[in-house]
Amino acid sequence: MVAKKKRFEFPNTFVIVFAVILVAAIATWIVPGGKYIETVTPDGSKSVLFEPVESVPQTWQVVTALYHGFVKQAGVIAFILIIGGAFWIVNSLKAVDAGIFSFLKFTSSLGRFRLFKTIGVGNIVLVLIMLLFSLFGAVFGMSEEAIAFTLLVIPLVHSLGYDTLTGVCAVYVAAHVGFAGAMLNPFTIGVAQNMAGIPIFSGIEYRTFCWVVLTIFLIVFVLRHANRVKRNASGLSGTEGADERLSEPEPLKTKASYAAMLVTSGIVVVFAVLFYDDCIITLGNGSYHTPWLLPLLAILYVAGAFFSIRKSARYFILNMLGFTILFLITGVLGYGWYIDEISGLFLALGIFSGIAGGYTPNRIVKEFLDGAKDIFSAALVVGLASGIIIILQDGMIIDSILNSMEKGIDGSGKTASLSLMYGIQTILNLFIPSATAKAAITMPVMAPFSDLIGLSRQATVMAFQFGDGFTNMITPTSGVLMAVLAMAKVSYAEWVKFAWKFVLMLIVIGFLLLLPTLFLELPGF
Secondary structure, eight states, X not given: OOOOOOOOOOOOHHHHHHHHHHHHHHHHHHSOEEEEEEEEOTTSOEEEEEEEEOOOOOSGGGGTHHHHHHHHTHHHHHHHHHHHXXXXXXXXXXXXXHHHHHHHHHHHGGGGSHHHHHHOHHHHHHHHHHHHHHHHHHHHOOOTHHHHHHHHHHHHHHHTTOOHHHHHIIIIIHHHHHHHTOSSOIIXXXXXXXXXXXXXXXXXXXXXXXXXXXXXXXXXXXHHHHHHHHHHXXXXXXSOOOOOOOOOOOOOOOHHHHHHHHHHHHHHHHHHHHHGGGOEEEETTEXXXXXXXXXXXXXXXXXXXXXXXXXXHHHHHXXXXXXXXXXXXXXXXXXXXXHHHHHHHHHHHXXXXXXXXXXXXXXXXXXXXXXXXXHHHHHHHHHHHHHHHHHHHHTTOHHXXXXXXXXXXXXXXXXXXXXXXXXXXXXXHHHOOOHHHHHHHHHHHHHHHHHHTTOOHHHHHHHHHHHHHSGGGTOTTOHHHHHHHHHHTOOHHHHHHHHHHHHHHHHHHHHHHHTHHHHSOOTTO
């Protein structure tokens, strides 16, 4: 009897990261040790010199690397778990679902207006849907959620005369373009900037511009395809598509939601009264005293809470989610918030969402823990990946590696150096689809390397951001992509044939958007 040949199974992210830890430990036995030392000249200027030192070969430390990585990145790991748990509570109450259903109803009703008929109802609907999901990707990293909503939008785009691929683009691709061009995504920008040692969500002005450029390109590409499909009356994947499998959540009315509204409104008003005069918004090199901002947000929050809760507790939760983002931006730009304050803000969102949804304290805890469990793999990989850097640091070879990299690109210029970083991140994404894992692995090396060659650490984070995001839309190692294609009944080969040019153009646009970080004075860079 002939044994069946085992099918190749691509290694898990944890397997890859642990393999890199082993390679790092072996390298400590081979690579000469070295250390950068800062010196001060008689005139007071500082310079950094590289000096050879003895390496410290690592052995059993490979099994303690995870522990030490967890200790080193405890703040980031707690940040990830808290945000994951808070969002899980919000999602379990289907607040975002209710908002999207309401939005889709609104877009479907646009055909009643003559102006929209003239412009093209289908075009307007597609643009609004893409803007919505791109914004979700940019603000809170929508990814897996796109799987379910792709199924909902496909029948809608079919009714407008478009094909299945248009529906996939309107939701999944839009969310991932937003994910790549994110300005507030805590799981990519937040983690990467923390790892790079720069203020969290700094440089938001230029990142917002990049998101706008990428989203406009997405809209143009998808509309061209959609209108070509309509003219030809047939699409690359037909119009049979997938069945609608989602149902609109029923209105949620709870007595506790009114208590949550009163308490949160009171908290917001008290904070506005106590801290309104401390708000100094910092944008780039300019600072602006804005004592009116917090009171204005408080008034808008209370008004939004009052009107949204009359419709449903889910809309009140959406109101809280929207203002959580606004308060986050205000806190970061006006009060210098970091991951501890941001974690507290999202924890409060989760707790009050659970109360508004009628959950008991035990149910809130259960949902929070379920969310923390769901995101735990991302938190775990941060600790494990940080172990790589600890092995290299304790082995006294990380500075040797940086010095070799510096010599390797000496004289090639900043543009070539940034291109190399961008290329490395893009290639790594084919093997490690987890953005959090790549940030944990690459940022501790890339950030100090960028200092040596005179690059902004913000530019390095952007190279990671673009390199991580674009190829996710085509790599077969992306579980979200493969799930979306399976649900939409589109083969991977068909998808690659359709999407490869789009992804390639995104990579080129990403490179062009990186160039201003080298040659222009950008806020936060």
